[in-house]
Amino acid sequence: MSLNPIPNQIILLLLESYNLGANINLAILMSLIWNDLFLLFLSVRNIIVFFGPSPTLTKPLRL
Known part of the structure; x- marks a missing residue:
């Protein structure tokens, strides 16, 4: 049983x-x-540049 191709097209x-x-x-x-x-x-980015990087990112890690 083949479907009629015209409606399908x-x-x-x-x-x-x-x-x-x-x-x-x-x-x-x-x-x-x-x-x-x-x-x-x-x-x-402008806010980060304006306020500067956070101190926790810039201070050296204490072991």
Whole structure:
């Protein structure tokens, strides 16, 4: 029993177009998220530079 290939092709085409749209939306979303993460990283780095490294990191370890 063979399935009719035409509806399958239509369904595949619809799925491909939907996946393309979802990938574009995902790419936009990921770029926004990465932009936020990059800004967060810059602000954290500026805070670290402003306050300086913590004393526990710079003082030598006592054995």
